[in-house]
Amino acid sequence: MTARSAERTTPMATDHRPDRHDRYDRDDRYEHRNRRVPSPLRAPIESRTWREFGYLMLSLPISVFLFAFAIITVALSAGLLVTFLGIPVLAAGLMACRGLGALERARARALLGLDVGRPEPLRARGEGLMAWVGAVLKSGASWRHLLYALLHLPWALVSFVVSLVFWVTGWLLVLYPLWQWVFPTYLDTPGIQVYGDGDGAGNSFYVDTPFEIAGATVAGLATVLVAAWMIRGFAQVDRVMVSGLLGPSRLATRVVELESDRGVVIDTAAADLRRIERDLHDGAQARLVALAMGLGLAKEKLLEDPETAAAMVDEAHGEVKLALQELRDLARGIHPAVLTDRGLDAALSSIASRCTAPVKVSVDLDERPAQAIEGIAYFTVSELLQNISKHAQARNASVDVWRSGSRLMLQVTDDGRGGANPAEGSGLAGLAERLDAVDGILAVDSPPGGPTTVTAELPWRR
Known part of the structure; x- marks a missing residue:
């Protein structure tokens, strides 16, 4: 990607967290671009x-x-x-x-x-x-x-x-x-x-x-x-x-940030638990209940109508397969086994294969980051690829992962319709909050008409 080398040499830092603002500096930068008189000569009359x-x-x-x-x-x-x-x-x-x-x-x-x-x-x-x-x-x-x-x-x-x-x-x-x-x-x-x-x-x-x-x-x-x-x-x-x-003080500010991040982590964990409970109740649990009822009916008809019982058992066998698939998907959503066993490269390639647009995955890591950070990186890319499938109408997409000093960098790009804005309360806003809880940063560049580039920065912590 054209911006990848620049991102590697100049990783995003805390520019996205300004806790103080000097509006005159911003005004001057605007004036510098729109006035021909050099700033040193203009200072006395500003x-x-x-x-x-x-x-x-x-x-x-x-x-x-x-x-x-x-x-x-x-x-x-x-x-x-x-x-x-x-x-x-x-x-x-x-x-x-x-x-x-x-x-x-x-x-x-x-x-x-x-x-x-x-x-x-x-x-x-x-x-x-x-x-x-x-x-x-x-x-x-x-x-x-x-x-x-x-x-x-x-x-x-x-x-x-x-x-x-x-x-x-x-x-x-x-x-x-x-x-x-x-x-x-x-x-x-x-x-x-x-x-x-x-x-x-x-x-x-x-x-x-x-x-x-x-x-x-x-x-x-x-x-x-x-x-x-x-x-x-x-x-x-x-x-x-x-x-x-x-x-x-910096210490007091950091305490406030940690308290806010702790609240975000607690809310995220509670939301994940509610999602898992809802998926179990509406998915695998409902199928297993129907399976138990079907097998009970097949047992009753086993002597009276063996052919009907065999058909019911065959149908139950299909329900078992669907229930197992839903349980696998649910387990993958909690923490995929491929991520634990083979790392980000294989895990991201797996979720990229399920995206509606062709995705090119490039992972350049000489070692694996901390397990928690690796999991967050996986789910970040997973959610971004889901957004591409649902909203972007993209023809092509790419995922790049690399290390820059003590930071893990992720960049997801697509050639879709653009217009993504975290400030509008979309899923990107929640994703930014999750990254912020671990001192991460999410930057979105998505002009109307595309392309969209989402860059995430996470601490390595190894």
């Missing part, structure tokens, strides 16, 4: 730069307040530690820091385009004031908010001063031809004095000639360009501080 400059200007007064509040909280609680009041005061101060952190996240979302989730909630063991105080003091998010209030002031001061000086100076020089007249009119000087003693003597240098004014404008343009990217750099540091100190 709205993103002005929003980030506003964020930096607001950071200093806000950080002064946060720093003062944090210092007062720590000092007051430390002073009251000789009494019992110090601990509740500290807990109340930490909760107030969490509230101020929520305002900072909202400010970052509005001006920096940074969407940071809320930190993990408090988990109090019990009820009452002491349980609440203990939950606040044990929460790492509470202490990170306090740390942000203490650390952000020095950074906010540096970014405020540097950004303001460079940004304002640059724009004043860019616009100097428009306000140069102020000097001779009101200040009795021909222009900006670069050096001299200020008494108008001959050793003073003023920017007043057209050439000098043009030079000042060019210098202002250079300063503005540098200042714009300095502002973006300062804002990026603020993004890191907000997301790292005011957002959820």
